Amino acid sequence: MTTIRDVARDLDLRVHGQSGAEREPNGSDRENPDEREEPVTPNLQPLHILEGHTDWVWRLASISNCDLFVSGSDDGSCRVWNARDGCEVGKKMDHGGMVFAMVVSRDGKTMASGGNDGRVVVWSLDSREKIIEWDTESEHVWSLAMSQDSHTLVSGHGDGIIMQWNASTGDRIAGPYKFHDRDVITVSFSADDSRIASGSFYSGDIRVTYSHSGEDVIPPFKAHNGGIPSLVWLPNGQLVSASWDNKIKFWDTSDGSLLIATSLGHTRSVNALATSCDGKLLASVSSDQTARLWSTTTHEQIGPALQHPTSLYSAALSSN
Incomplete structure (x- = not known):
């Protein structure tokens, strides 16, 4: 059983069982008649509907090796939930400003949050207390990524800048790099931490750089006809992008061959x-x-789509 958690602008979090920033710019939400529409199952009910946040929920992240996950909201809080019973676990973490970005360490012991106040806060997930916080001295923190060893944080900002930080001390260790014209709403470490991928709010360009130097692995490339709100790396080194042009694309950034497949639905x-x-x-x-669930091998959709009453903006998969 794979558990999908999703969040939407109706303030609810929904947990589904499945076998096997600023709002969007005008025009980014239009239907595309060329897209293939897969079947939707209206009668598949969520396992739980989780209530507690009082404003939009932008981010979700699973905690490794357990049934817990974290949510971050415009109400200024991060909350921990149990996916099995839908209950909130422990006290909430008050970031202060709106939470636009959130990442959980691989060992599940710490997490970091960022938002409209330009601060980054690192939290203990055991005590729910702040470990350290710092002012990035840049615009909104739209995105965060953490290295596999939990030592390094990467932040993406509203002014198109990316920076790297020591997660224990808050010291800046690289950057600022002006990689994009405007809001960097997604950053992601590769599985071996050697590369960082980033995408921006309005541009359809992807930037892949070496984490140790900030130099380009390959030249920046046009990936989509719309903003890129999400990038994830697969263990095999492929990069997957999601866009406001309705498409999901798989990329090989190792040798410049680039596009592998496009998933439509x-x-x-x-x-x-x-x-x-x-x-x-x-x-x-x-x-x-x-x-929706997809196979990263065949790039095809698995099973029917899971219907929600409103638009969805974040997702997490359970560790099992």
């Missing part, structure tokens, strides 16, 4: 992606009000 903006621990499954959520 969503009829509106694809807002977030999440992968299983083994990289075999990909989850996507969209403004077409569906969550």
Whole structure:
């Protein structure tokens, strides 16, 4: 049983069982008549509907090796939930400003949050207390990524800048790099931490750089006809992108051959992606009000789409 968690603008979190930023710019949510529409199952009910946040929920992240996950919201809080019973676990973590970005360490011991106030806060997931916080001295923190050893954080900002930080001390260790014209709404470490991929709010360009130097692995390339809100790496080194052009694409960034496959099915903006621990499954959520599962081998949709009453903006897959 794979569990998909999704969030939407109706403030509810929904947990589904499946076998096997600023709002979007005008025009990004239009239906594309060329897209293939897969079947939607209206009668498949969520396992739980989780209530507690009082404003939009932008981010979800699973905690490794357990049934817990974290949510981050415009209400300024991050909350921990149990996917099995739908209950909130422990006290909430008050970031302060709106939470636009969130990442959980691989060992599940810490997490980091960022938002409209330009701060990054690192939290203990055991005590729910702040470990350290710092001012990035840049615009909104739209995105965060953490290295596999939990030592390094990467932040993407509203002014198109990317920076790297020591997660224990808050010291800046690389950057600022002006990689994009505007809002960097997704950053992602490769599985071996050697590369960082980034995408921006309005541009359809992807930037892949070496984490140790900031130099380009390959030249920046036009990946989509719309903003790129989500990028994830697979264990095999492939990069997967989601876009407001309704498409999911798989890329080989190792030798410049680039596009491997395009997965079609969503009829509106694809807002977030999440992968299983083994990289075999990909989850996507969209403004077409569906969550979908995909095979990263065949690039085909697995089973029917999961219907939600409103647009979806974040997703996480359970560790099992």
